[in-house]
């Protein structure tokens with residue numbers, strides 16, 4: 458569900474549409490998976506017998522940053538943010554307000570952080586705007602703590618912030634598994650486009666992960 462891309466200016470001139478603004482916060486990380494594998498840059502040789510995904514010879518090499526999404530009240534994954542009425546405030550100011558409610562963090566979102574605007578495939582008459590903002594790792598960690606400790610919506614509209622794993626493990630663990638979950642509206646497409654456009658993952662890496670996620674979704678369930 459990608460939706461039709463449109464410029465922010467054009468979207469604001471359309472009548473009868475609601476505007477949903479969300480943000481992808483991300484940061485470089487020095488964290489180590491299982492205490493030993495550097496998260497920043499990881500190389501995994503995929504096992505020949507893996508039934509899923511990658512050809513045996515492929516070495517998966519991904520840059521590991523930590524983009525954030527959240528588990529919503531409805532059990533779907535999405536980005537932090539919400540509806541903004543552009544007749545009352547700018548998209549950026551409204552998004553900052555939503556972030557305060559959902560994450561308990563005062564983050565200034567500017568027009569430079571705008572990534573894309575789309576006419577959402579569903580629900581009808583909705584424009585979705587995605588913003589992307591790179592933080593320092595300490596800022597991201599601080600935002601995660603505030604989301605639990607001080608955000609008004611924690612445990613209600615937002616059940617928790619989650620980091621998006623950008624690495625790929627055997628049998629599609631990591632990013633492909635993450636993509637196989639259920640997402641609100643076009644947030645999954647927003648995630649894929651942002652990772653591609655920001656150069657966090659290459660088009661080839663994204664295509665492989667999407668194909669692998671499809672196999673996981675349609676594979677045997679325990």
Ligand SMILES: O=c1[nH]cnc2c1ncn2[C@@H]1O[C@H](COP(=O)(O)OP(=O)(O)O)[C@@H](O)[C@H]1O
Nearest residue numbers: 477479535536538539540580585641642643644
């Ligand atoms: O991450 C997202 N990307 C794109 N659209 C989203 C995302 N999260 C929610 N939406 C859509 O935006 C609209 C507003 O949703 P949200 O629940 O975030 O705002 P609200 O708290 O102001 O109601 C809903 O129609 C939903 O389908």
